[in-house]
Amino acid sequence: MNTKSFSVLAFFGFFFVLLSCKNEKNKNPLVPDTIEIPENMEATDDVEDLQKTYEELLKTGAIDAEQFERYMENIQKMKNGSGESDSDFRKNQLNKYTQKIQEKNSQKSEAQLEAEEKTAKLRKLLGTTDNSFIEENITRYSIWGNREKKETLQQIYDATKEEANTIIANYFEISQKELDLLRPLPAKQKIKTETEARTITKQLLPQPIENYLKSGQASSKFKAMMTSRRNDMLIFSGDVIKASEAARKDFYKKNPGWFGEGAATGNTYRDSRDKFIYLPLGDLSFADRLVKHDLGDPAGSNSNGALGIPDMDEKDFPDGDPKICNIGINGQVTLEFTNNAIADVNGPDLYIFEMGAIEPTNLEISKDGKVWINVGQIKGGTAMVDIAEFTKKGETFTYVRLTDLDTPSQLPGADVDAVAAIGGAIRLNLDSSVLFDTGKFQLKESASNELKKLVAAIEEFPKGHIIIEGHTDNVGNPLSNKTLSENRAKEVSNFLKSQLSNSYNFEVKGFGENQPIAPNDTPKNKQKNRRVEILVVPSK
Structure with missing residues (x-):
C-alpha cells in the first residue's frame, strides 16, 4: 500500500468513527474546531469522496456550517492546485449539498419508521401522548439491565393493553395502583427557566404521589424510584438556580441600580447550548408579533415559532417543529415588540435563542419598521448583540429583522426559537x-x-x-x-x-x-x- 492510499484510508477511518459516535443516542462527542486535509492528498477521485464525507458530517451535526464551508475551500484548493479558492464553485457545491441533505432528510429509513411505530404503540398502551417517566426508564440506555429492558419492550409490543400493564408493573416490581400513579409523571426534561426551577423545589413530586408515599402503602421499589426522582429534581433545579443567580449577578454588575436589582423580579432563561440569560422584564422581554417572513429558497417554515418565550424542548427536529421558526436559505423574518421595546444597557442588548449551532445571520433594528440600522452578524459561538454604537441615549427600537446568510444545514437557514430584549422597555x-x-x-x-x-x-x-x-x-x-x-x-x-x-x-x-x-x-x-x-x- 502506497503512502497516499494509507493517508486516505486513515483519514476516512477517523471520520467513520466520528460518525458512529455522533449517531449514538445521548452522546456528545468532542469535534475538533479544525480537521486538516493531509497535505499529500492530490486532486483525484478521492476528493469527491471527501466531499461526500463532509456532507454526512454536516447532516449529523458532527461539523457545523462554518466548518463545512471552510472544508469546501480547502477542497477547491486541492482541485486547482493553488492557494486560490473559487467562490462560485464553492457556492455551487454548497447549493448542491444543501439539496442533497434535504432530500436525504425527507426520506426516513426503515429503522426510523419502525422506531416511530413502536413508540406510538408504547404510548398508546401507556395511555400517554408524550415521553413519560415510564417510557424513559424502559427505553433509556443504561450501564446495566439493557437486555432485560429489550426483552420487556418486545413483550410489550406483542401484548394487549391489559397484558402490557402487567408486564410493566412486573418489570418495575410495583403494584398496578403504583403504575397508575406513575403514568402521568413526565420524563425528566431540561429545566428552562429560573422560575420553573424554583417552582420545582417547592413540589419535587406530584401531590398524589407524595400523599401515597405518606400513606404507608408504598412498596419498597416504588419508594426507591421516587426517592431517586426527588433527588434528581432537587439537583437539576439547584443547578439551574445557581446558574441563574450567576447570570443575574453579572447583569447588575454591568448595570448597577437598574430596575429589579435586589428584588425577585425578571427571569433567567436557558438556551439550547445551556447558556443562561437574565432578563429584568421576564416574559415581557420577547418579540411577540410577526410582521413578515420571506421564506427564502429552499424555503423556511413555522414563521410564528420565533414569537414569545423560548419554548422548544430538548429534542431533534429534522422535519421542523411549530415551536421553531426556520428562516430559510437567504430568508428574512421581521418581528415586532408590541408591549416592550429594545433599549441600550451596558453589555449585550439583544439575545437570539437559536436551536443547535448558531448559523450566520444578519441582524437589523428599527423604530418604525421602515428605516433600518444594520447592527451586524450573529455567528460563531454567540447569539448576543450590543447596539450601543448604533444608538443615542434613551433611544428605543420596536422592530428586529433577521436575514439568513446562505447557510446549509439539516433545515434551510437559522432555526430561531425566540428574540429577547435584554434590558428593554x-x-x-x-x-x-x-x-x-x-x-x-x-x-x-x-x-x-x-x-x-x-x-x-x-x-x-x-x-x-x-x-x-x-x-x-x-x-x-x-x-x-x-x-x-x-x-x-x-x-x-x-x-x-x-x-x-x-x-x-x-x-x-x-x-x-x-x-x-x-x-x-x-x-x-x-x-x-x-x-x-x-x-x-x-x-x-
Whole structure:
C-alpha cells in the first residue's frame, strides 16, 4: 500500500468513527474546531469522496456550517492546485449539498419508521401522548439491565393493553395502583427557566404521589424510584438556580441600580447550548408579533415559532417543529415588540435563542419598521448583540429583522426559537377614543380612570425615562394630524406628571398618521391607529 492510499484510508477511518459516535443516542462527542486535509492528498477521485464525507458530517451535526464551508475551500484548493479558492464553485457545491441533505432528510429509513411505530404503540398502551417517566426508564440506555429492558419492550409490543400493564408493573416490581400513579409523571426534561426551577423545589413530586408515599402503602421499589426522582429534581433545579443567580449577578454588575436589582423580579432563561440569560422584564422581554417572513429558497417554515418565550424542548427536529421558526436559505423574518421595546444597557442588548449551532445571520433594528440600522452578524459561538454604537441615549427600537446568510444545514437557514430584549422597555398602549373626543386633545373626564391604571404599571419601575407618543389615522390634513397627536401626548404627559414622583423624566412626540400599526382601509383599522403609546425605559 502506497503512502497516499494509507493517508486516505486513515483519514476516512477517523471520520467513520466520528460518525458512529455522533449517531449514538445521548452522546456528545468532542469535534475538533479544525480537521486538516493531509497535505499529500492530490486532486483525484478521492476528493469527491471527501466531499461526500463532509456532507454526512454536516447532516449529523458532527461539523457545523462554518466548518463545512471552510472544508469546501480547502477542497477547491486541492482541485486547482493553488492557494486560490473559487467562490462560485464553492457556492455551487454548497447549493448542491444543501439539496442533497434535504432530500436525504425527507426520506426516513426503515429503522426510523419502525422506531416511530413502536413508540406510538408504547404510548398508546401507556395511555400517554408524550415521553413519560415510564417510557424513559424502559427505553433509556443504561450501564446495566439493557437486555432485560429489550426483552420487556418486545413483550410489550406483542401484548394487549391489559397484558402490557402487567408486564410493566412486573418489570418495575410495583403494584398496578403504583403504575397508575406513575403514568402521568413526565420524563425528566431540561429545566428552562429560573422560575420553573424554583417552582420545582417547592413540589419535587406530584401531590398524589407524595400523599401515597405518606400513606404507608408504598412498596419498597416504588419508594426507591421516587426517592431517586426527588433527588434528581432537587439537583437539576439547584443547578439551574445557581446558574441563574450567576447570570443575574453579572447583569447588575454591568448595570448597577437598574430596575429589579435586589428584588425577585425578571427571569433567567436557558438556551439550547445551556447558556443562561437574565432578563429584568421576564416574559415581557420577547418579540411577540410577526410582521413578515420571506421564506427564502429552499424555503423556511413555522414563521410564528420565533414569537414569545423560548419554548422548544430538548429534542431533534429534522422535519421542523411549530415551536421553531426556520428562516430559510437567504430568508428574512421581521418581528415586532408590541408591549416592550429594545433599549441600550451596558453589555449585550439583544439575545437570539437559536436551536443547535448558531448559523450566520444578519441582524437589523428599527423604530418604525421602515428605516433600518444594520447592527451586524450573529455567528460563531454567540447569539448576543450590543447596539450601543448604533444608538443615542434613551433611544428605543420596536422592530428586529433577521436575514439568513446562505447557510446549509439539516433545515434551510437559522432555526430561531425566540428574540429577547435584554434590558428593554415597557410599552403601554391606549385607544385615543377612550381618552379624547373626536378631533380634540383635551382629556375626557372618564380618561383619568384609564390613566391611573397606567400609573400603577409605571410605578413598578422606581425611576425611568417615559416617552409618550401620539398617533392618528389618515383622515384630514397631515400637518393638523401631527399637531393633534403631539397635543394629545402633552395632555397625557401632564396627567402622568401630576400622579408620579419626580424620579421620572418625560419626553413627548407626535407622529400624526406617519406610523400606522394597521392599514387605514377600514373603520376598525383606523381606530387602531388612533392611539397613544407610552414607553417606560427603566434607568439607574
